[in-house]
Amino acid sequence: MEKINSPLKNPICFVAPGASSVDVRVRTPPSVAWSRLAYGLFQRTVKQNIRLLREVRGELQKNKIASAENESELLVRHFSGLERLDFFTGQFGVSPAARRRIKNAVKERLRGNPLGTVLGEAPFYGRTFFVSKHTLIPRFETEVLVEAVLKILKKEKLHAPEILDVGTGSGILAISLTLERRDCTMTALDSSAKALAVAKKNALFHGVDREIRFLKSDLFEKLGCRFKGHWDFIVSNPPYIAREDFKHLPREVLVEPRLALDGGADGLKVIRRVLDRAPYYLKKGGWIFLEIGSGQADLLRKNGTLAGYKDLRFVRDLNGIERVLAAQNG
Numbered sequence: 001m002e003k004i005n006s007p008l009k010n011p012i013c014f015v016a017p018g019a020s021s022v023d024v025r026v027r028t029p030p031s032v033a034w035s036r037l038a039y040g041l042f043q044r045t046v047k048q049n050i051r052l053l054r055e056v057r058g059e060l061q062k063n064k065i066a067s068a069e070n071e072s073e074l075l076v077r078h079f080s081g082l083e084r085l086d087f088f089t090g091q092f093g094v095s096p097a098a099r100r101r102i103k104n105a106v107k108e109r110l111r112g113n114p115l116g117t118v119l120g121e122a123p124f125y126g127r128t129f130f131v132s133k134h135t136l137i138p139r140f141e142t143e144v145l146v147e148a149v150l151k152i153l154k155k156e157k158l159h160a161p162e163i164l165d166v167g168t169g170s171g172i173l174a175i176s177l178t179l180e181r182r183d184c185t186m187t188a189l190d191s192s193a194k195a196l197a198v199a200k201k202n203a204l205f206h207g208v209d210r211e212i213r214f215l216k217s218d219l220f221e222k223l224g225c226r227f228k229g230h231w232d233f234i235v236s237n238p239p240y241i242a243r244e245d246f247k248h249l250p251r252e253v254l255v256e257p258r259l260a261l262d263g264g265a266d267g268l269k270v271i272r273r274v275l276d277r278a279p280y281y282l283k284k285g286g287w288i289f290l291e292i293g294s295g296q297a298d299l300l301r302k303n304g305t306l307a308g309y310k311d312l313r314f315v316r317d318l319n320g321i322e323r324v325l326a327a328q329n330g
């Protein structure tokens with residue numbers, strides 16, 4: 001056999017001595033053959049991945065999950081552990097074990113559990129937090145509170161502020177503020193030991209476990225008189241759903257912990273307790289920031305609960321609802 005250079009770009013031609021040009025056999029070199037085989041496999045994997053995604057999306061749509069498109073991808077990629085690029089280019093397929101996990105997750109979601117609880121995590125202020133059935137799933141509205149706190153901290157030119165987070169839940173407020181303001185000293189309390197365990201796990205995950213003091217307490221009870229006039233800022237997203245409104249809540253909100261939602265008859269029960277006691281723990285001129293429900297700003301303006309405070313502000317969320325009360329200790 002004589003080896004000649006082919007006029008074609010890639011192949012090498014092997015020509016038998018004396019053979020005419022029609023006998024020339026062009027053999028694909030091994031590297032090209034492997035690429036074609038790999039390409040074929042990727043194509044097959046992409047198809048399988050997409051088929052799975054469509055099945056999950058179909059299942060969610062059939063059960064009237066509003067954001068089925070988005071959720072199906074989150075569920076499939078979360079439980080398969082695949083990056084977007086790997087999933088959609090077919091670099092990796094979904095293993096049988098991952099398929100089982102996805103199937104169970106879809107079942108859980110269809111039973112009415114919030115997406116965050118099914119995934120075990122949820123986003124807040126650009127970071128990811130662990131959540132559980134013992135914590136509230138972070139809401140976008142609560143980011144308004146973080147923004148409001150950071151704005152006033154900057155405006156007041158406060159250095160090394162002492163901040164208290166009342167009802168920390170999964171710890172999103174305490175941790176986000178600690179990460180945004182590395183000079184602050186943070187204390188976070190909650191009456192639920194199970195929520196506090198999740199908050200501590202989040203603090204560890206975000207590398208601020210040594211910077212936050214966690215405390216199990218019914219509001220300020222455990223603080224006693226040691227911390228009188230101690231805090232620059234008290235922040236809280238307390239439970240504020242009025243009893244009456246529970247019957248209008250979607251199923252997936254109702255499975256969240258009652259302790260995180262129930263604000264008593266008019267929704268202001270915990271808010272009133274916090275507003276009543278906070279001045280004792282705030283420095284003079286210190287600030288309180290409270291997340292409130294729709295329509296509660298007017299109730300608070302009217303009923304005199306804010307009498308001891310000055311410089312009252314209500315910050316609106318993206319829907320134009322007065323969502324955060326900011327007030328200074330008078």
Ligand SMILES: C[S@@+](CC[C@H](N)C(=O)[O-])C[C@H]1O[C@@H](n2cnc3c(N)ncnc32)[C@H](O)[C@@H]1O
Nearest residue numbers: 136167168169190191192218219237238239260
């Ligand atoms: C609406 S959730 C907010 C959780 C978290 N800060 C957030 O924004 O996602 C209210 C939290 O307050 C806690 N809580 C309710 N009543 C409380 C009380 N009396 N003392 C302390 N914490 C309380 C609940 O356990 C829950 O974690």
